[in-house]
Amino acid sequence: MEIEQTPLSGVVILTPPRFRDHRGSFSESWNRQRLADLGIDIDFVQDNHSLSHEAGTLRGLHFQTPPHAQAKLVRCGRGALFDVAVDIRHGSPTYGHWVGVELSFDDGRQLLVPEGFLHGFVTRQADTEIIYKCSNYYAPDCDAAVRYDDPDIGIDWGLEASPVLSEKDAAAPRLRDLPAYFEWEGERD
Numbered sequence: 001m002e003i004e005q006t007p008l009s010g011v012v013i014l015t016p017p018r019f020r021d022h023r024g025s026f027s028e029s030w031n032r033q034r035l036a037d038l039g040i041d042i043d044f045v046q047d048n049h050s051l052s053h054e055a056g057t058l059r060g061l062h063f064q065t066p067p068h069a070q071a072k073l074v075r076c077g078r079g080a081l082f083d084v085a086v087d088i089r090h091g092s093p094t095y096g097h098w099v100g101v102e103l104s105f106d107d108g109r110q111l112l113v114p115e116g117f118l119h120g121f122v123t124r125q126a127d128t129e130i131i132y133k134c135s136n137y138y139a140p141d142c143d144a145a146v147r148y149d150d151p152d153i154g155i156d157w158g159l160e161a162s163p164v165l166s167e168k169d170a171a172a173p174r175l176r177d178l179p180a181y182f183e184w185e186g187e188r189d
């Protein structure tokens, strides 16, 4: 299992080994002990799987508020997408900062998005499928969003045209208009 750090503490890129032969390929997409051996011991309880028909479909930026906050382990089941995490832990030295990673079925990479981060993605191909493990169950009353084009975050989505959005995402608020749901637990200066 390869692990690659990102500029946001806790957001890491994981690449499980993939075994290829004349039939195709095989990989263990999730192995709790392998992650625990890397110091990542998260009790995932729900798998999500969504299909987006058009390239340029953007879902996000989403999170669940405490006490139903979710960590997510994201992978691309078919096609390709650009996956983004945004630090919203108040007091964090990277508060409001984002990181984006291209994920595809072919490269087999995964992004770990901890609690306290927004998550969103935009598809790069038609009929792209995203599959992700969640560390807490869906809680509609705690489902929240921030607009994908929030100027205070400034994500470069690599869009060539306006994205395909849900009504919810098209009407999402700016980060500055949200309460402080998450506090950074690191050492303060």
Ligand SMILES: Cc1cn([C@H]2C[C@H](O)[C@@H](COP(=O)(O)OP(=O)(O)O[C@H]3O[C@H](C)C(=O)[C@H](O)[C@H]3O)O2)c(=O)[nH]c1=O
Pocket (backbone or CB within 6 Å): 048, 050, 059, 060, 062, 063, 072, 119, 120, 121, 137, 138, 166
């Ligand atoms: C998230 C979720 C949704 N639903 C139902 C609720 C709606 O009737 C339908 C579509 O939900 P939504 O439009 O919120 O789906 P996405 O826009 O893909 O949202 C997700 O996409 C971003 C990128 C995420 O990281 C979150 O997991 C999640 O917010 O599925 C469920 O029944 N369970 C669930 O866990």
